[in-house]
Amino acid sequence: MANIAEARIKREFKEVVKSEEVAKCHIKVELVNDTFTELRGEIAGPPDTPYEGGNFILEIKIPDTYPFNPPKVKFVTKIWHPNISSVTGAICLDILKDQWAAAMTLRTVLLSLQALLAAAEPDDPQDAVVAKQYKENPKIFQDTAKHWTHVYAGGPNRTPELDAKVAQLSGMGFDANKVRVALSSHSWDAERATEYLIS
Amino acid sequence: MSAAASSSQGGAEGGTHPPGEEEQGESSAYYECNICLDTAKDPVVSMCGHLFCWPCLHQWLETRPNRQMCPVCKAGIGKDKVVPIYGRGCTKPQDPREKMPPRPHGQRPEPENAGGIFPGFGFGDGGFHMSFGIGAFPFGMFASTFNFNDGRPGPPPPASPQHAEEQFLSKFFIWVAVLFIFWLLIA
Ligand SMILES: [Zn+2]
Ligand SMILES: [Zn+2]
Numbered sequence: 001m002a003n004i005a006e007a008r009i010k011r012e013f014k015e016v017v018k019s020e021e022v023a024k025c026h027i028k029v030e031l032v033n034d035t036f037t038e039l040r041g042e043i044a045g046p047p048d049t050p051y052e053g054g055n056f057i058l059e060i061k062i063p064d065t066y067p068f069n070p071p072k073v074k075f076v077t078k079i080w081h082p083n084i085s086s087v088t089g090a091i092c093l094d095i096l097k098d099q100w101a102a103a104m105t106l107r108t109v110l111l112s113l114q115a116l117l118a119a120a121e122p123d124d125p126q127d128a129v130v131a132k133q134y135k136e137n138p139k140i141f142q143d144t145a146k147h148w149t150h151v152y153a154g155g156p157n158r159t160p161e162l163d164a165k166v167a168q169l170s171g172m173g174f175d176a177n178k179v180r181v182a183l184s185s186h187s188w189d190a191e192r193a194t195e196y197l198i199s
Numbered sequence: 200m201s202a203a204a205s206s207s208q209g210g211a212e213g214g215t216h217p218p219g220e221e222e223q224g225e226s227s228a229y230y231e232c233n234i235c236l237d238t239a240k241d242p243v244v245s246m247c248g249h250l251f252c253w254p255c256l257h258q259w260l261e262t263r264p265n266r267q268m269c270p271v272c273k274a275g276i277g278k279d280k281v282v283p284i285y286g287r288g289c290t291k292p293q294d295p296r297e298k299m300p301p302r303p304h305g306q307r308p309e310p311e312n313a314g315g316i317f318p319g320f321g322f323g324d325g326g327f328h329m330s331f332g333i334g335a336f337p338f339g340m341f342a343s344t345f346n347f348n349d350g351r352p353g354p355p356p357p358a359s360p361q362h363a364e365e366q367f368l369s370k371f372f373i374w375v376a377v378l379f380i381f382w383l384l385i386a
Contacts, residue, residue, distance in 0.1 A: 004235055004255075011236045067234060068262040102259045102270035103233040103249075 005066040009036040012106045019107055027110040029060075037062050041073070041110055045155065046118040050145035051079070054153030058113070059089075060106070070100035071109060078177075080141075080148040080184060082122045082131035087181075091116075092126035129185045137187060144184045151180070165190055169197070233271050234259060243281040247274040256281065282306075 013029060013036070021027045028042040041058035045051025056079060061072040073096055075089035083092045095104060095112055125131030134141045147162045149155035165188055169179040174197050182193040232239040234255035241253040249271045251259075260267055260278060269276045283305055 008236055065262070068259055098266075101268070101273060102255075102262075104270075 005062055005064060006036050008067055009039075009062055009106075013039075015105065016107045016110075021107070021111065026114065027107070029106055029110070039106070040076075041106070043110055043114045043117070045149060045153065046114055049118050050142050050157075051081075051117045051149050051153070052155065053157060054149035054155035056117075056153050058110075060109075067102045067104070070096050070104075071106070072096075073109060073113070078148060078152040080130055080145040081117065082120045082125045082127060082134045083116055085127050086130060086148075086184070087127075090126055092121075092124060094124075133187070140187050144188075148180070148184070162188060169193065239284075242284040242286075244284055245269050245274070245276050245281050247272050247276070250284075251281075253281075253283070 013031070016022060016027065016029045019027075026044050030040045030042075032038040032040050039060040039062070041060050043056050043058065045054040045056065055077070057076040059074050059076050063069050063072065074091055075084055078086065078089070080086055084090070091113070093112065093116055095101075095109070120134060122131040122134045130141070133144070143159055143162060146155065146157050147159040150158055162183070165183055166176060166179050169183065169190065170176045172194075174182075178197060179193070182196045183190070186192040186196060230238055230242070230250065232242070232252040232255050233249050234251055237252075239250050239252045242250055243253045243256060244250050245256075247269050249269055251270075256270075256276075257278075259270055260276070267277050268274065285305075
C-alpha cells in the first residue's frame with residue numbers, strides 16, 4: 001500500500017474514532033486487517049426514515065491511490081433503497097465516483113451515505129426496480145424499506161402484514177430471502193411473486 | 200447528492216478539530232495539508248485559500264487533468280493559480296527535491312505602465328519616441344503629484360534596459376508587420 005494512503009487512513013481512523021458522531025453512535029469504523037487496506041463501516045439509519053433504528057454495515061476498500069481516488073464502498077447489510085442495489089449492495093453516489101475530492105475523508109463518506117439514506121435520488125438510480133417503486137408507489141416503498149430494515153439491519157419497526165406474506169410463501173418451500181425480493185419487486189402481490197419464483 | 204456531501208464537508212471543517220482537544224495544540228491544525236492531513240511540506244495556497252503540500256496538490260491535479268478543482272471547495276484551481284508560502288525558517292538549503300516538480304514560483308507582476316501598453320504604432324523611429332513621451336508624461340506627473348507614500352515605481356526611464364527592450368520589441372513587430380504587408384502585396 002502506498003505510503004500516503006496508509007498514513008492518511010491512520011489519521012482518519014483516529015479522527016472518526018474520536019468524532020462526536022461516533023460518540024452519539026451515528027457512525028463507526030473498524031479495521032479488518034493490519035494493513036489499513038480494508039475497513040468495516042457502520043452507519044445508523046437516520047431518524048424519520050424507514051431506515052430508522054437499523055444498523056447498516058459497509059465494506060470499505062482503500063485503493064493504493066487513496067486519497068486521490070475514492071474508497072470503494074458497498075453495503076454488506078441488505079437494504080431497499082433506490083440508489084443501492086438490493087442484490088449486490090453497490091452504491092450510486094457521485095462523491096464515490098467523479099465527484100470525489102482528495103480532501104474528503106472516511107468520516108465525510110459515512111455522513112454522506114447517511115444523508116443518502118435520508119434523501120434518495122430516484123432519478124439517478126442504482127436499483128431500477130426500487131427507484132420505480134419509490135416514484136410510483138411511495139407507501140409500498142416505505143413499508144418495504146422498513147421491512148428490510150427490520151429483517152436485515154435489526155430495526156425495531158415491524159411490518160406484520162409483510163412478515164406474514166413472506167412466511168406464507170416461504171412455507172411453500174422457497175428461500176425466505178428470495179421470497180422477500182420477489183414480493184418486494186412485485187408490490188407484495190403474492191400471485192405475481194410466486195410466478196416470478198417459479199420461472 | 201453533492202449538496203448533502205458538501206454540507207457534511209462543511210461540518211467536517213468545524214468538527215475535525217474540536218476546541219482544545221488537539222494533542223499538538225489547536226494552532227498546528229491550521230497548517231495541515233488538506234490532502235495528506237499532515238503539516239504541509241513545500242506549502243502552496245490556492246486562490247480559494249486552501250493549503251496543500253505542493254507534491255500532494257500536484258498529484259491531485261495529475262489524477263484529473265481535465266477537471267481541475269480544489270479538493271476542499273471544488274473551486275477552479277491550477278498549477279499557475281497557486282501561491283507558494285515561504286516561512287521564515289525555510290531559507291536553509293531545501294531537502295533534496297524528489298521526483299516532484301518544483302513548486303511554482305511566486306509571481307511578481309510588472310507594475311502598471313501607462314506608456315508601455317501601446318508604445319506608439321506609428322511608422323519610423325521618431326514617431327515611436329514621440330508617442331511614448333506623450334504617453335508617459337501624464338503618468339509621471341500624476342505619480343509625482345499624488346503618490347507621495349506609494350513606493351510603486353513609475354514607467355521605466357528611457358535609458359533603462361526595460362525601455363530598450365520595449366523599443367526593440369516594438370521595432371521588431373513593426374518590421375514583421377511591414378514584411379507581412381509586403382508579402383500580401385506580392386502574393
Ligand atoms: Zn500534503
Ligand atoms: Zn478551495
